[in-house]
Amino acid sequence: MSLNRSDIPTDGDLVQRAKRGDEFAFGQLVERYQTASYAVALSVTGRHEDAEDAAQESFLVALQRLDECRSPERFAGWLMTIVRNRSRNLVRRESLRHTDQVPPGAQSLVPLPDRVAETLELREMLREGLAALPEVQRQIVLLHDLEGWKHREIADRLGLPSGTVRSHLHFARKALRASLSGMPAGPDLQRQVL
């Protein structure tokens, strides 16, 4: 049985139900926006663990403040603002804590298979490339390429003009490609990216 478009609950419907304590509705909201929240958190924190914490906490904060969401249909944009703020706070706390971090190259002494090592290297270079971008460009490129949001959705949910989103995406991709093309890897890896 296929669902009509009208059968799919809108964000507004889900928010109203979640306000009344409907666990299923809240779960649907989480499922709908978990990747986007993670992408935005990752764009701010740059670390998987921090992004995961910030994204998860943001959903809990959003639920507590759900009555403050004045336009339930615009829940996504409201949630992304919470995610951004939580992520920035987390980064601020982390920078104050000055914990000793394990250098990326010292994470494992066990030799890794080539393919895994290549993937890890690529992931690390992506992180570095992303870190060099302005925050808004990181958010846009991750929401577009990791979560699959369209330009208009990003513009609507981040409160930016659509043209600005396109422009940021263009420059972000160009910078990422440039950053990855300079990586000290074999031709296979470069082909994989570019």
Added chain:
Amino acid sequence: MRENVHNGSDYTEGLNQEDELAQALGLLDPAQQDPSYWVRFRSWVVSNAGAELARRRLVRELTVADVMSSWARAVVSTAALVAALAGLLLVRGAGPPALQLVGVEELLVSEVEGETIPTLLAPETNGTVAFAAEIF
């Protein structure tokens, strides 16, 4: 607008590059290494939201009748307390009647309530008083 798109082949190449970049960025998706990642993510959030969701359900279950009855309970108990306090004040206030103060001028022009001269002149009264009344 895409940059450096001069002909069909460049355009296709540009598209491929974008697809490949998107594919590479997909490596940052935790589900690439752990397919059940998002299921666990959602479960964690929903289970940690349990208390807040329960609170919201409880608030919703409070019907209008519940609100009215709780309001009535408060009003009735307050009224009973006020009545008890009022009763206490009344009981404490029921002492000997206060003295009625009358000025001399008032005494001269108006009749003073109370016992009259004929009463004072009654046989059982003191003769001195009766005599004074006769002079006045």
